[in-house]
Every structure is written in structure tokens, then in C-alpha cells.
Amino acid sequence: MTDIVDTAKLADRVSALVEAARKAGADAADAVAMLGRSTSVSVRLGKVEGTEASESEDVALRVFVGRRVASVSATASADPAALAERAVAMARVSPEDPFQGLADPSRLARSIRDLDLFDGTAVPAETLKETALAAEAAALAVGGVTNSGGSGASAGLGGLVLATSHGFVGRYVATRFSRSVSAIAGEGTGMERDYDFSSRLYYSDLDSPETIGRNAGERAVKRLNARKAATGPVSVIFDPRVARGIAGHLAGAINGASVARKTSFLRDMMGKPVAAKGVTVTDDPLKPRGQSSRPFDGEGVEGMALSMVEDGVLKHWFLSTSAARELGLETNGRGVRASSSVSPSSTNLAIEPGEKSPEELIASLKSGFYVTEVFGQGVNMVTGEYSRGASGFWIENGELAYPVSEVTIASNLKDMFLNMIPASDLDRNFGTAAPTLLIEGMTLAGS
Template identity: 70%
Template sequence: MSSEIDSAALLSQASQLIDLALAAGADKADAVVVRSRSRSVSVRLGKVEATEASESDDFALRVFVGNRVASISATPGATDARIIAERAVAMAKVSPEDPFACLADEADLSSNYPDLDLFDPTEIPTDALAEAALAAEAAAMAIPGVANSSGAGASAGMGGMVLATSHGFAGSYMGSRFGRSVSVIAGEGTKMERDYDFDSRLYFADLDSPEEIGRRAGERTVKRLNPRQVDTGRNVTVVFDPRVARGFVGHIAAAINGASVARKTSFLRDKMGQQVLKSGLTITDDPLIVRGPSSRPFDGEGVTGRKLAMIEDGVLRQWFLSTSTARELGLKTNGRGARGGSYVNPTSTNLMLEPGSIDPEALIRQVGTGFYVTELIGQGVNMITGEYSRGATGFWMENGEIAYPVSEVTIASNLKDMFMRVTPANDIDRSFSVVAPTIAIEGMTLAGR
């Protein structure tokens, strides 16, 4: 995997597309060029099953003719740049008007964006990827009780993006990503259980060892053996494991996304300035964390965001906003636009539910009796009403301790109520784009036997 990405050459391609679009009759334009490289190895039962490598070069040209907009995505060199620019302008002229489609205001554009140290040039040979995957699988299979493997993998990738606009922005940045994962099975017949573990980092040296990842996967799997069902109950306290809690915080992010608010598909759309989380809880979003997993020096429109308290002391303070979404809501962008080919949509970056003051063990002791969730099943979340119903597996808690594994249950409530009943622990792993500690949520319904 080559570590070289010629940003100057990509910027030249983007600028050429813009110049051609303006010459063809566009009033404004922007262009994104992305180059990516990746390699991965997957193994199962001690043998390499697949080795994959990919390279891609893609660009997206977006043009504006008055309030009409159109875009074209293609591979550089596949089609003459002039033809692409002329075609995009012709498409825009016959497109319906969109009063909110626009480039970022010139005053909002970043002129001196930071270096966030997102790129590790370390070269990992394919053989080393295979060795890591095999070591992770072997460590998992060595745990007593593990009977089979669903496979393990290791990967290395990098990407570079440049953005240029017709009103003066030109910028680029590069990022890298390394990963390891393994999934194994314990038990046999109808009593088999599966679980997994993984790690993903920007810098290779920061990765957990294959042996540690494998050990955790094996131990998690064996703990799930011989699960029981529990009785249906109301007002059950449910504790979410951190990797499940991250998904819960993701629901909060979806509910405060400006695009959902503009479409009226969020149950929090009328709650700005009101309490939506339990008092004392804060959710922050920061795109400028050095080596952050979702850091970016500027967004998909050339705007540099800053750290924001999206929800502060339980009170909703911000939406995630791109320029067009902000315009639709009568607001101003906060640098959360993500370019996805033709569109710019608001997204979170490095999102975190700030930790509480007690450790997970103390939180479980405080709960006493309840359900500790390690995996959720299904997509039973209605973001318009907040209704929440998910299949779940995990462990029953008694006398403040983990007692036995549980499966085939459903947990249900409404997100509006759940948000007001969250108690976080203090265990934070900042290596994920969405960061959450162990959390306890009171007053849920559990459907069992």
C-alpha cells in the first residue's frame, strides 16, 4: 500500500473541473477528489481464506445555475473532463429549483485549518496482516469452551481527499486506518453461542495486540453459554455494555441531526433549548481531536468546525448542521457537513457522552437487580415517535453482581423517557467515533417468558 497521495495533483484536477464548469455556464461549483487504498486478509480455522486489495480514484463535481443544482460522479480519466462539466451544467439547467442548495458562505470557509495527525505511513506487508489475523483466531480458539471459528481478519487502509470551490477554498487531508477482528463460537448444536471482538485505529502502533483481541472474543463467547429466559417485567433497570451504549448515543445523534429536524422526522424537532437528557449529562462533538477516529480539519464544504456541547446539563443546545440544512432552518452551519458524492449532509464527528463519576462495577452494585445487555437485535426504533423495542441478549444481575446469561428477550420503552433516565459510569474508550461509557436506564419493559 503506497503511502504517497499527491494532494497537489488532486487539487489540480478539482480546480480544472470547476474552471470547465464555470466556462460551461455554471454560476458556482465545487469538486471533491478522493483517492483510497486498502488491503485486507481474512482467515478461518488456521487458513487464509481471502486476500483483497482495492484502489479507487473518484471525483464528484457539483454545479449551481441559479437555484438549480446537479452533480456528476466519475473516475478521473474515464471521461473527458470538459464533457463532464458541460453535462453537469446541462443537467442543472433542467433540474427543479432548490432554494436551500448552496455553497458555504465565503466568510465561513477555513483559511488556516489544523494538522490533526491523522495519517500513519506505516507499511504493513500482506504476510503480517495474515499473521495478525491467525494469531487473533488462535488466541480466541485457545479459550476453554470455544468450539469453532467464524473467522478473523486484519486490514490496513489509507485515503486522501481534496476539496476545491469556485469561491476560493482549496484544501486536502489524508487519513489512515488499521484494524483487527475475530468472531468465534462456543457450544454445539442448538446451544451454540457466538461473540466477537475487534480494534480499529488510525495509527498501527495503537492497535490492541491480536492475542488480546482474541482472548477477549473467546471469553465473551464462553460467558454466553447456557442462557436462560427471564420473566416479563416492567420498571426493569437495564444496563448497556459500552459497545451497546455507543449505539444508544447514536440514536441521540440521529435525533439532533438538522436534516431530520428539517424533514420533521425527529421526535426532538421541537425541543431546542429544552431538557432532553437527565440533568447533569452532557454530549459533546469535537472534529478537531488530534488522532481522533472521525476528526477532520474541515468539513465537506470547507468549513472548520469546533468542539460543541450538543446537549449541556441535559439541555439541547445544537443541531448538527451543514450550510443548506442550516439555511432551511434559518440558522448558520456549525461545520458538520459531510460530502457524499452529490450531497452534503450534516453528521457528527467525534461524539461523546461525558462519563459519570462511578465505575461500572459500582453502577451494577447500585442497580442491584436488572438486565445487563451485551447485544441488541433488530431495528425497532422509530425516530419520529421515539418508540424503542429491540431484541436483546446479555446477563441477569442479582444482588449487584452478574448472575447468569440471558437470551430471547425484548426490551422496550420510548427514547424520550430513556434519555431522562440515563446514569453513566466512568469507563470511557476514546478510540471510537461515538464514545459512551456503561450506562444504566431505569424503567424499561422486558418481555421474556
């Protein structure tokens, strides 16, 4: 695994880009370098299907001439002077944008926190292969599993180095290790597929390949002999794997850029109830070892932990500098750098847990639908309309009775959030985390 000190050279390069931009006539500028390293191995039925290794170091320069802005991207070895001259020339003929600009100097991180994001463990390709094979073998050993959908393991890192003409220079690197496996149960048209995975910043924190394989196999077997359910109103319990998607929809709806563009169904709801009373949604960029932690955002601003929704009431938007200015607000350090552009996004987002266990939520229903998978693109973030294909298990008299597939569940996200009851089983090992969720008042389309 590449050592963190490699970013020192990139810090010099982005600083040189900013200096070249000022010499070329820019009033202000920032430059970012993004580095990546990864190795992955995929296997199927005991044989290696692919081994991949990649390395990248890219830079992006953003320049401001008055209220005009332009950005250019290149490899890290590009000539700073030539890149800066091209960017400034582009800015001078670009339309004015009153909301663009560097973050206020007073908001920049004064020191770079160590969030424990880097694990120097070296994992050779041979070890990744053995791990993937072990996970697949554990899945195939489950009774009822008839085939493998493949297994994989990977190790890598990603880093960001930022320099601004205000004098800010910051850098950090985060590692990422993962394991996954897909299992197939049954035969012919009755086959079912399911999966499991583990992804962590530290190699020692990963779930074992045997656990991942066994979970995938058991999940696939449980889905055999699925039925359709009757069309009608239904109370739906979302498994955490699916509930994380619901949390993601909420994050998208309170994104400041979407609010400014008037493309969010929650754009007029600041300070109003958007979720059931008692529901709290937090976001914390400074969580140690967090999957989406960062000591500063894509503009050099250190964010802080926020309750985005508190007791059901919307308290904050996710804001970068430009989105904040367009809304007449101040950035809260949620700007994400994607090459030469910056846009707001969540960090370590979590729907906070409730008091009841998942078993208690299931037991509370005489009938209902426990959803383990959704598919399709039926989510409209402008209106909130929600319609997804789904599969899972039917609930009868407070227990999971039989598997269900080939049905559709529908509602509006506004109503879903207002009728959402979180369970107590929150797993924070995800950048977007959610516990099991009960949502009443949805509609099921089946037989």
C-alpha cells in the first residue's frame, strides 16, 4: 500500500498550479490533485476470472477572473504554466456567475485533523484471490446453493490534495478494503440470487470471507419458491440494505444544489416537519474511520457534525460555497470535489436508531411486506413519487411467512418520511446508514 507521504509531491504540484494561475492573470484560484491506487481479484467456481491493478494521479485547476470561472483537468505531470494560461483564457470568455468563488478564508480548516483513515496494510493479489475463493466456497457449501455468481476482493486507496490562492494547503488519504460474493440457489426458472459484502477502511475490520459467503448462500436459499402478493395497501418494513437507499433519497432531497435549482420535493420545507416525530438524521464528516469522513471538503472547509433532521424537523441543507451563496446562506463544509467542479453532498449520513428491535417491528404487524431488494428507476426527486419493483418476505401474524417477488411498491417520499419508524439496529459502517425501517400506508401491486 502506497505510503501517505507520497502526497507531499502532489502538494507542491497543486501549489505551483495556483501560483501559475495568479501569474497568468487570475484573481483567485484553487487546484486539486486526486490520486488512486487499487488492486482487485474476481473468481468464479474456483477459478480466477480477472485481476486488475490501477494507479492514477490527476490534477484540476479552477480559476476566477472577476465573476467568471473556468476549470481544466490534466495528469499530474502537466506543465503548470500552460495549464494556467489555458484556464485563464477560458475564464475571460465565460459568462459571469455571481455565486462562484473560493470559500471565505475564515471558513478554511486551520489544522488538518487525523481521522484515522489510512491503513498501511499491504494485501498482495494472492491474498485477495484466496479470500475471494474462501468466500465463494462458504457460499457453495450452504445447502440449496447450486451455483456461484462470482466472488471478489479488493484493496486500494484514494487521496485528495488541495491548494488555494488564500494560502490553504491540505491533504489526506483514505484506504478501502472490500470482499463480496454472489450465490445462486435453485434450478431453471426457479433460481434465485443474493449476495453479501463487507467494505471497511481498515483491513482488520472486514467481516470474514466465511461469514460473507454463508450469509449470501443462506439469503439466496430463503428466496426460493417465491409467490406474488395481493394488490392493495400495505405496511412495508425495509431491510437495512434497502433502507440505506431511502436514506440516500432523503440526502438527495436536502441537497442545496437541488434546492437552488428547485428540483427537490423538499425545497420549501426548511424548518418544517419532513419526517415522523422522533426521527433524527445526522451527518458527520469528522467521524474517525468513517466510510465518508474527510478532514476538509473540496474547498478546504472543515465541516462539523449536524443534525440535518431533528425530531422530524428539517434543520439544514447540504451546502457547498456556491450552493450556499445562491440560497443566501453559508457553506457547511459539504462541498465535494469531482475533478474541476464542486457540488454539495452528504458525508457520514445516518437515520438514527429507534427504540424497537426489527423483530418487534415485524411482530407488530398482522400482515405486511418485509422488503430485501428493490429495483427499477421509479423515483422522481422533483415530485417525490416513488415506485419500485421489490422482493422480500410476506409477514403474517407478526412473522416472516414466505418469500415474495415480482411485485411493485409505491407511495410518495414525502408521505414515506412522515410515516417512517426506525428500528434499533443501525450499523454505522456505511457512508449512508439506516436501520430497519417500518413505513405504513404504501401500495403494493401484485396479483
